[in-house]
Amino acid sequence: MEDSGCRNTVLDIDLSSFGILEGISETIVSTGFEFPNAAPIGIIRKSGRPFVRLFKGSHTWANVSKEKYLAANVVYDPLLLVRSTFFDLAISEFEFVPAGGRSFPVLKEASAWVVFKCVNIKNTDQALVAELVPVEAGFNEANMKFLPVPNRGFNAVLEATVHATRYQLSRDEKYLEWILHYEELASKCGGEKEKQAMELLYKVLGL
Amino acid sequence: MEDSGCRNTVLDIDLSSFGILEGISETIVSTGFEFPNAAPIGIIRKSGRPFVRLFKGSHTWANVSKEKYLAANVVYDPLLLVRSTFFDLAISEFEFVPAGGRSFPVLKEASAWVVFKCVNIKNTDQALVAELVPVEAGFNEANMKFLPVPNRGFNAVLEATVHATRYQLSRDEKYLEWILHYEELASKCGGEKEKQAMELLYKVLGL
Numbered sequence: 084m085e086d087s088g089c090r091n092t093v094l095d096i097d098l099s100s101f102g103i104l105e106g107i108s109e110t111i112v113s114t115g116f117e118f119p120n121a122a123p124i125g126i127i128r129k130s131g132r133p134f135v136r137l138f139k140g141s142h143t144w145a146n147v148s149k150e151k152y153l154a155a156n157v158v159y160d161p162l163l164l165v166r167s168t169f170f171d172l173a174i175s176e177f178e179f180v181p182a183g184g185r186s187f188p189v190l191k192e193a194s195a196w197v198v199f200k201c202v203n204i205k206n207t208d209q210a211l212v213a214e215l216v217p218v219e220a221g222f223n224e225a226n227m228k229f230l231p232v233p234n235r236g237f238n239a240v241l242e243a244t245v246h247a248t249r250y251q252l253s254r255d256e257k258y259l260e261w262i263l264h265y266e267e268l269a270s271k272c273g274g275e276k277e278k279q280a281m282e283l284l285y286k287v288l289g290l
Numbered sequence: 291m292e293d294s295g296c297r298n299t300v301l302d303i304d305l306s307s308f309g310i311l312e313g314i315s316e317t318i319v320s321t322g323f324e325f326p327n328a329a330p331i332g333i334i335r336k337s338g339r340p341f342v343r344l345f346k347g348s349h350t351w352a353n354v355s356k357e358k359y360l361a362a363n364v365v366y367d368p369l370l371l372v373r374s375t376f377f378d379l380a381i382s383e384f385e386f387v388p389a390g391g392r393s394f395p396v397l398k399e400a401s402a403w404v405v406f407k408c409v410n411i412k413n414t415d416q417a418l419v420a421e422l423v424p425v426e427a428g429f430n431e432a433n434m435k436f437l438p439v440p441n442r443g444f445n446a447v448l449e450a451t452v453h454a455t456r457y458q459l460s461r462d463e464k465y466l467e468w469i470l471h472y473e474e475l476a477s478k479c480g481g482e483k484e485k486q487a488m489e490l491l492y493k494v495l496g497l
Contacts, residue, residue: 099435099436100435100436100437101437101439102436102437102438102439103439104436104439104441104481105481105482106441106443106479106480106481106484107441107442107443107478107479108439108440108441109439109440109441109442110439110440125442125479157437157439159440194437195437222437228306228307229306229307229309229311230307230308230309230364230401230402230429231309231438232308232309232310232311232315232316232317232364233315233316233317233366233444233445233448234311234313234314234315234316235314235316235332235445235448235449235452236313236314237440238440238442238445238448238449241440241442241445242442242445245442271314272313272314272332273313274311274312274313275312277313
């Protein structure tokens with residue numbers, strides 16, 4: 084097992100220092116002791132308490148339903164964001180950290196990660212809602228060489244990805260208009276990775 | 291003069307480590323040895339070379355035209371973003387660092403700042419374009435306690451601010467539709483600061 088920087092016990096984990104603040108933090112969630120999987124998912128924090136909403140049918144939902152653990156990975160790579168939305172990542176993209184007495188997958192590319200135990204799980208028709216208790220967390224200093232400065236191109240990839248998943252579900256053309264807008268923004272304000280990410284997104288949608 | 295963390299000589303400044311990468315980095319630019327001013331401005335980097343485009347008539351444009359220096363401040367506070375777009379900041383919000391043999395204003399709230407000398411300045415009818423040579427840079431560790439995780443609410447404030455300045459110039463109602471959209475997003479995904487920032491933006495626009 085590889086070492087992933089500092090480890091903390093439950094009592095030490097200050098979610099804010101990992102950037103999980105009030106509102107919705109856009110992370111890539113990894114799950115699956117048995118079958119590692121990753122997908123972009125927002126960690127919601129309201130009045131200090133973190134929770135998550137997972138739509139039924141996804142790998143993330145299946146893994147959390149069964150195993151009750153997930154990790155929030157802080158990632159600034161727009162291409163990884165798009166890849167993890169539409170494709171399975173390679174097993175080599177995960178590293179394993181101790182959680183729940185076993186080895187849990189987090190992303191090697193993450194600047195930081197927090198493993199949560201999912202408690203008070205409630206199922207609705209469409210989704211699972213779970214409260215989150217942090218059990219392990221770490222920083223990957225090697226991935227923190229660049230300060231993440233706000234970039235409208237990166238943000239545009241994030242928005243386009245959200246609209247792309249909605250388009251795939253609904254086929255509503257209004258989402259394509261949003262995506263076109265964000266493609267222009269990613270092209271104007273982003274770097275190489277933002278452009279690659281939008282190219283991949285266009286490919287996935289057959290545009 | 292206050293100390294602002296690590297200082298580097300020209301040769302040491304790696305712009306990438308300050309997050310100024312290819313594309314457009316959204317920073318708050320401070321200017322004015324004599325009359326400190328701050329406003330959100332993108333630092334553009336193409337094929338590695340940093341430059342900036344400043345629209346004529348702004349305080350930033352006037353200061354750079356006269357003094358040939360600017361500082362890019364990396365800031366994650368959405369309220370400061372909106373405040374510096376529409377209002378003058380208080381002098382107490384600046385600290386002073388050595389640049390060009392004098393004391394140059396940077397933002398106390400910045401996680402990092404880079405002071406640039408502006409060279410090869412070209413003036414067009416509407417704007418000034420300058421190449422940027424980094425001369426001083428620093429991190430403010432005290433402002434780096436929270437990892438800046440992508441947040442669609444923060445991003446929405448940034449987009450709304452861009453559209454608000456365009457609306458002020460053109461009074462084109464299409465920008466109000468964008469702003470309404472981003473207000474919803476800031477409210478749904480942001481924290482308290484994002485909500486305050488949008489409230490202020492609405493107040494400025496008389497909405």
